[in-house]
Amino acid sequence: MHEKVLNLLETGKVDIFLGYKMMAGHPLPHAFGRHNPVEVQEMILGPARYPLEKLAVEILAARPDLKIGILARDCNRRALNVLTVHQQVAPGQVQVLEVSCCPSPLQRHADCSSLEAKEFGAGKKEIGIDNNLTPDRLEAMEPTERFSRWMYEFQKCLKCYGCRDICPVCFCRECSLEHEDLIGTGDLPPEVPIFHLVRAVHMAGRCIDCGLCEDACPVDIPLRLLYRKVNELVADLFDYKTGLSLEQPPFSLLFDKTAQPAAAPHGA
Amino acid sequence: MTLKRMRFLKELFAFMGLGGRLRLEWISSAEAQKFVKVVSEFTEEIRALGPNPVGRYTCESGKKIGRRAACPTAPDPVLADTAPGPHTVPRAAAEGR
Ligand code: SF4
Ligand code: SF4
Numbered sequence: 159m160h161e162k163v164l165n166l167l168e169t170g171k172v173d174i175f176l177g178y179k180m181m182a183g184h185p186l187p188h189a190f191g192r193h194n195p196v197e198v199q200e201m202i203l204g205p206a207r208y209p210l211e212k213l214a215v216e217i218l219a220a221r222p223d224l225k226i227g228i229l230a231r232d233c234n235r236r237a238l239n240v241l242t243v244h245q246q247v248a249p250g251q252v253q254v255l256e257v258s259c260c261p262s263p264l265q266r267h268a269d270c271s272s273l274e275a276k277e278f279g280a281g282k283k284e285i286g287i288d289n290n291l292t293p294d295r296l297e298a299m300e301p302t303e304r305f306s307r308w309m310y311e312f313q314k315c316l317k318c319y320g321c322r323d324i325c326p327v328c329f330c331r332e333c334s335l336e337h338e339d340l341i342g343t344g345d346l347p348p349e350v351p352i353f354h355l356v357r358a359v360h361m362a363g364r365c366i367d368c369g370l371c372e373d374a375c376p377v378d379i380p381l382r383l384l385y386r387k388v389n390e391l392v393a394d395l396f397d398y399k400t401g402l403s404l405e406q407p408p409f410s411l412l413f414d415k416t417a418q419p420a421a422a423p424h425g426a
Numbered sequence: 427m428t429l430k431r432m433r434f435l436k437e438l439f440a441f442m443g444l445g446g447r448l449r450l451e452w453i454s455s456a457e458a459q460k461f462v463k464v465v466s467e468f469t470e471e472i473r474a475l476g477p478n479p480v481g482r483y484t485c486e487s488g489k490k491i492g493r494r495a496a497c498p499t500a501p502d503p504v505l506a507d508t509a510p511g512p513h514t515v516p517r518a519a520a521e522g523r
Contacts, residue, residue: 293441297441302479304442305444305479307443351442355438384441388438391433391434391438395430396430396434411431
C-alpha cells in the first residue's frame with residue numbers, strides 16, 4: 159500500500175494523496191505529498207471512515223490544478239461516481255486506490271467502522287427505532303406506531319447539521335435546511351418531521367448508503383434507514399441505481415429530463 | 427413524471443406513517459363534476475383518517491414544536507399520546523429517554 163502511494167506521488171500521477179494518519183491518538187484524514195515521502199509510511203489502514211472524496215472535491219475547488227489520489231472503499235467510489243455525474247469533479251480527476259471493506263471468503267478481515275455491531279438501549283427499542291432495523295421490518299408495524307416512533311427519533315435532533323456536513327454527496331452551496339423560509343429557525347428541535355423529510359427527499363438519487371450520516375448523528379437518529387427507503391423507491395420507481403455507474407445522467411426529482419436516459423430529451 | 431414523483435412522495439409519507447393524505451388527479455376545467463366528486467371523496471377519506479398527527483406536535487399558536495419545553499401549554503406529545511392507537515407509550519419508558 160505504501161509503495162503504491164509513493165509510486166503515484168513520485169511518478170506525478172497525483173500531487174497529493176488523501177489517506178489516514180494517527181494524529182493525537184485519532185485516525186484522521188491526512189494529505190500526503192511528494193515533498194515528504196517518509197511520512198507516507200505513517201499512512202494507516204483501519205476502520206476509520208471519512209468522506210475523502212468530498213475533501214478532494216473541496217480541495218479541487220480551491221486548487222483545480224492539482225491531481226488528487228484517495229484511499230477508497232466501495233462507498234467512496236460510489237460517492238465519487240455521484241459527484242462526477244453531478245459534475246462536481248471531472249472524470250479521472252480524482253484517482254482511487256482501492257482498499258477492501260466488506261468481508262468476503264477471500265478477505266475475512268474487514269476494515270470499515272460501519273461493520274462494527276451497534277447496540278441500542280431498551281428505551282430506544284421500545285418507543286423509538288432500533289437503527290439496525292430494515293425498511294421492511296419497520297413497514298410491518300402499524301402506521302400510527304411507525305409515526306410516533308419516527309417522531310420520537312426526529313425530536314431528538316439538535317440541528318447540528320452533522321449529517322449534512324459529513325455526507326459525501328451533499329455539495330450544494332446553498333442548503334434548503336438552512337433556508338429560513340423553508341425551515342423555521344431559532345428553535346430546537348427543528349421543525350419535525352419536515353427537517354428530516356426535506357433531507358430525505360434531497361437524497362433521492364444521491365445517497366449512496368455509506369451510513370456516515372448515521373455514524374455522525376450525536377443522537378442516533380436512524381437516518382440511514384430512512385434514506386434506504388428513499389433508495390429503494392428511487393430504484394423501484396425510477397429504475398435509477400445511485401452511484402453504481404458513471405454512464406447515467408444525474409438524477410433529479412424536480413426536472414423530468416435529467417431522470418431520463420440522456421438520449422431522450424423530453425420526459426415521459 | 428409527476429405520477430412517479432407523487433408515488434415517491436406517497437410512499438415516503440406512508441413509510442413515515444402518514445399514508446393516505448396525498449392524492450393526485452388530472453381534472454380539466456371542463457370537468458366540474460369530476461372535481462366535486464374527487465374533492466368530496468378525498469375529504470371523506472381524510473376525515474376517516476382523523477386529525478393529522480403532526481398537529482399534535484404543534485402549539486395552539488401554530489408554532490411547530492418538538493418538545494413540551496418549547497410550548498409549555500401543550501401536552502407532551504410523546505407522554506400524553508391522546509390519539510387512540512396501538513402504540514401507547516409507557517410513561518416510565520418515555521421518561522427514561
Ligand atoms: S448514507 Fe448518509 S452520509 Fe452516506 S450518502 Fe447517504 S445521506 Fe449521505
Ligand atoms: S446529525 Fe442528527 S442531530 Fe445532527 S442535524 Fe442531523 S439528524 Fe439532527
